[in-house]
Every structure is written in C-alpha cells, then in structure tokens.
Amino acid sequence: MREAPATAHGTEGKAGRLSDRLTLSTKRVLWAWLFLAVPVVFYGAIRFWPTAEAFWISFTDWNLLRPAQFVGLDNYRRLLADPLFWKVFANTFLYLILGTPVSLVLSFAIAYHLDRVRFLHGFLRALYFLPFLTTAVAMAWVWRYFFQPVPIGPINNLLASLGLPAQPFLRSTVQALPTILVPAVWAGMGFQIIIFLAGLRAIPTSYYEAARIDGLSERAILWRITLPLLKPTLVFLVVFASIGFLRIFDYVYNMNTNDPGGPLDSTKPLVIMIYQTAFKSYDIGYASAQTVVLFLILLVLSLLQLRLMRQPT
C-alpha cells in the first residue's frame, strides 16, 4: 500500500512510457476490450456461427457421408407434407397448453396460501421446493415406475386397493401424454412457487391495508390488487413455463426408452423428433429445418413477452 501514492503521482515523471501517454479513458477502453476478448470469441464461435450454420444446413440435403447439397426450401416443403411433423406439432402444443396453465394455477394457489402461513413456513416451502433440485432423468424413471401396471406400479396398486380399474397410463396412446406431463409439471412447480412468493412479498402491505379499510373482500383484493400487481411475475412465469414445455425432452425420452415418443408417436414432441432425425437417421438437413421451426416458435413467444411487458398495468 505504501507504493500506491507513488504510482498515482509518478505519472509526470515517467511520461516517456507508452502506457502513461495514453489518457485515462483510452486505458479503460483497452481494459474493457481486454476483458471482453475471450467472451467475444466464445459468443461468436459457439453461439452466432452455429446459429448461421443451422440455418444454412436447413437448406441442404446432408447425411454426413457425402457432401451437403443445397436444395433450397425442399426440407421445409417436406416438413409441411410430413404427417409425423403435424402430429409432433400438435403434441408439442398439447404439452404447452395443458402444462403451462395447470402448473401455474397450482403454483399460484399454493404460493398464495403459503405466503400467509407462519407456522412451519420454511418447512412447508422446502417440501414444495425439493422437486426443483432433482435430476429429470432420475425422476422420469421414478415416475415411470409409479405408472407401471400391477403388480409393480404403486399407482395402479393404489387404484386396485380402492376397487378402481387399472389404467394403462404410459402404454395408452390417449393417456401417455398427460401421464408424462405429471412429472414435468411436478418438477417445475417448486421454482414457480418460489418466484410467486417473491412476487407476492414485493407488493407493499400498505396496498392491502388501504383495500381493507375500503372494505374490499379477500376475493376482490386478490383480483383487483394482488393479480394486477403480480403481472410482471406472471408474464415471466408464463413465458418461462411455455418455453420449458415447448422444449420437453428428458421426461419423454426416459419414460419410454424402447420407443421415445411412443406409443405410436402419441407423446412425441418436436425436440424428440429433432433428436431422432439428426442422431438416429443422420438426416442433418431435415433435422436443421425442424430446429429452425422451433426457433421461430420461441421467437414469436419472446416477442409476445416483450409486448406484454411494455403494456402499462
């Protein structure tokens, strides 16, 4: 520390050195770019270049064995004519429009009541938060075990002991998709509840006090004060959950490893189709066109979020 003043005042004396001739602000610009050098290369090579490459590959016919051949929009035409794509498209939206509202309504209801509970609050919150810290692959296998037929699966055993008929769950083309959604919703709720709790706590208590003095009922307070003030949190969670369900993969893949996306493609989302087209059939061009579609869907969603956020509450 003793040397510090010397450096601060010593600049005039050693004016000949290059570093001293640079003005303070030029030096700071150099520091900034020094700090950014490695990250700029990283984002260029690992994010932007691959993005451009994905677009380019989507216009080619390529199976990795022979050189890629430019085919224009052929992959996109093929996609529009592919019945599997439309099936997968419908499945993906089914995950989204079932998963997002169910998980958010449950999470909000839990967070709303949890916020008012003082007795063992931390303990209750921990119970709900715990699933967030699990590994999706591990829990997919646990839930797969739960949904097995008798005599193995606990849920069918429970149904049997209640005198209810056994359900095929993962083996049924109708039931498999909602069955896979159960663990996906379960795993996401912990995070949503914590974020809702943070949002609820950020609302000043004076708003509630004023509303109570005005004689508003609890229900009116919920609809006219809590929910409108929670809009930023809601928009964030709706978009976050939607993106999660649009990209669902781990649970689908692991809950039916014999035929990921089965039975009969009834649970196949877009990302499983991309994975199989690219890394099972090595139809790289076609798979890239599918990733571009996913990108466009997510882009629309992000723009929607920006619009919603900008609107005044």
Next chain:
Amino acid sequence: MTALSKARPGQVVAWTLLFLGGVVMVTPILFMFSTSLKDSSQVFDLRLVPAEPTLDNYRTILEDGRFLRWFLNSLFIAVLATVSNVFFDGLVGYTLAKFRFPGRRLVFLAILSTLMIPTEMLVIPWYLMASRFGWLDSYWGIVFPGLMTAFGTFLMRQFFETVPDDFLEAARIDGLNEFTIWWKVAMPLVTPALSALAIFTFLGNWTAFIWPLIVSTRAEMFTLPVGLSSFSVEQSVAWEMIMTGAAIATLPTLLVFLVLQRFIVRGVMLAGLKG
C-alpha cells in the same frame, strides 16, 4: 401449538391442505429412497418404510464401478462450468455495467440476442464442430457449449450496476489495476448474485441430458443422467436397482439443499426477479 390454537379455523384448514400437498410433492423422492433400500423380493411390498432395509443395492452399484465414474464425470463437468461461468459472466457483466467504451451497446445486444436461440438449434452444429475437432467423448466436448451464458451475464450486470462507482474510484486512486479492482473489490460486493449464479450453473450442468447424450458415446464419458438412462434400460425390470441409481443421482443436490436451504431459496428468488 400456541400458533395453531390462536389461528382461525380457516387457517388450520389451509395449513393442513398445504401440508398434505407438500407430502404429495416429496412422495416420489421418498419412494425412490425407500425402494432403493429394498431387495428384489420386497419391491412389490409398497410400504414406505422397508420391512428389512438393506444397502445391498448400493453395494452392487458401487462395486460395478461405472456409477462412481459417471458421478465423478458429472461432478467435474458441473464444477468446471460453474467456475467458468462465475469468472466470465462476472467479468462480462462487470464490463458492461461499469465501463463506457465504443461498441458497448453492440456487445450488449449481441449477447442479449443469444437468449433467443434455443440449445436444440445449436446441438447439430456443435456436434459437427466437436466431431471435426475430435472433441466427441471428451470432457471438453461436454462442457464447451456452457462455459458462458447470457443469462448469467445479465444477472451479474444487473447486480454490478448497484455497486457505487466511488468504491471503484477509491481503488483506482490506490493504484490497483482494473483486473484487480474487479476481482478484489467489485466481485466480493456481489456475492449473493454470484452464489445464485453458481447454484443455477451447477444444477443445470449436473442435470443436463440432451447435449451429453449426443456428444458422449463411450460409457466412460457418460455423465450421471446419461449413464443412469442407459443403466436403467439395461436393468429393464430390476426397479430396486433403477431406484438406487436414481437416488445416487439425486442425493448430492438434495444434501446440499438441506445444508444451504435459506441461501438457495434466496438465490432463486434473486435470479428469478432480476434475471
């Protein structure tokens, strides 16, 4: 009890329902541990507390050796990614928040725009890149896409903006160079954000599945989720073994949580609100 007896009946009902819901939430985790402590003859006995608990499944799995390897692979990759993200996201976030220089807005917008690009779109080019440079079946191959993230960078930028410039100016007058100012003065001021970032990065890499599944083909290079998936396929109907594998994959994060609970919940709130 005093808290309960003072409460209104409505609150008691709400508390009970919340408690029951919480029990339902943790049931799959409890069941996983319970089944992992049963031998194959007890699997069909669905009691939560095993009649004759045994650690035999854990012994079998650890003697097999693969799980230990996968465990260490996952640990190494998650730690490496966490260290890299704390360093680089911290550095970039700081530079964008505290420096004024030509090109700042461009860098900011460029990194921001990568948030819109889904990983699934990049896995094919990444795979081509990894195979071209011989990165398949290597630690570097698994970890390179996640060494920095836009999410972490913006989280850090938000927090660095709250650091008063006076602190940094004081350090400059003391003659510290810019790197030391960042590392020794600015970084310690944003430890809550750094720990939130570390938790998210570690969890994300520990549980990551699709990219490690694509980039690793040899069993020695599997991460825990990829190894668990292939192991479970191979075990077919030996559910007690599958549950033991699942328990091994889940245990570390749960144990860390039990120790650092308040800290982690606060970190998630911070990241969720600011990020």
